[in-house]
Amino acid sequence: MAPDGLLSIGELAERAGVTVKTVRFYSDLGLLPEASRSSGGHRRYGPGALDRLRLIRSLRALDLPVPEVGRVLDGGDGPAGTTGILATGALEDALDGRLRELGSEITALRWREAALQLVRDCPAEERADRLRLVGAVSAPPSTAALARFWRGALPARLSSRLRSAILDHAVPRPPADPTPAQVLAFARLHAIATAPCPAADPRRPARNRTDADCRPDVLYDGLFDAYTLVATELRTGRTPDRGQALECFVTAHATARELPDSPAFRRRLHALLTRAADPMIDRYWELTGVLTPSPEPTLGAVHEWLRSALSADVARAAG
Structure with a gap:
């Protein structure tokens, strides 16, 4: 010195x-x-x-x-x-930031690990398809494509309040520590959302859309009320049938179209819902259930319960 x-x-x-x-x-x-x-x-x-x-x-x-x-x-x-x-607060901020980055890196590694297990453990004839699916998804995965899918499928005149509420329910949050089955489910959801012409694409003919001739905010506000009632029915295992949930569902559609609820309207609504049914959307909700297992049913499961309840109601009235 x-x-x-x-x-x-x-x-x-x-x-x-x-x-x-x-x-x-x-x-x-x-x-x-x-x-x-x-x-x-x-x-x-x-x-x-x-x-x-x-x-x-x-x-x-x-x-x-x-x-x-x-x-x-x-x-x-x-x-x-x-x-x-x-x-100093500067040190705390730096450590907090690095912890967030590290959490994201760990999640990415867990997704890659589950993806590797998914491809390794599947039958040889399925590997090419699974590699294609998981290769199209980042790790950790982004939900941006799913959100774009639903924004395009929802009515253009829908308020931002209801659009955000629907996206919260329709776009599942990827788990931080996924199983191989959940990685596959998300990859298939991503494939549905990024297909060249998604089933719920707003370019589909208006006659196939259940919201084409209505006031969308009135409809979706009413549907959320009906869906809340149905969630209770599904948790108790009640089969689709008449009741407050179905009445709320039909009222939402009738009020949004400024039409009276009647047997004729219910037949028309049933026919419209039947035409609008889409296996790809049904598959979307099935995959969502795999990705985010929860006691709360998906919007797809709730909608199917109500559609089945309406179908039974219309058949009963016709008989």
């Missing part, structure tokens, strides 16, 4: 247990300021440099990026030295 108490770059490197190249690297980045230069142009470091260098190495060992380390160090400048740095 020099008489002035300053350390040379070699002395600092030796005390910290690092190479001179490492000290120079952090100095050149501005993370480890020099106190001065010798008459020969050699770097000199003050007494706080050793603690600062050790802190830099500790932060880097936690995989904090160099720019983030710089922000932490800048946020802790002051007489408190290293202790002050460790007490």
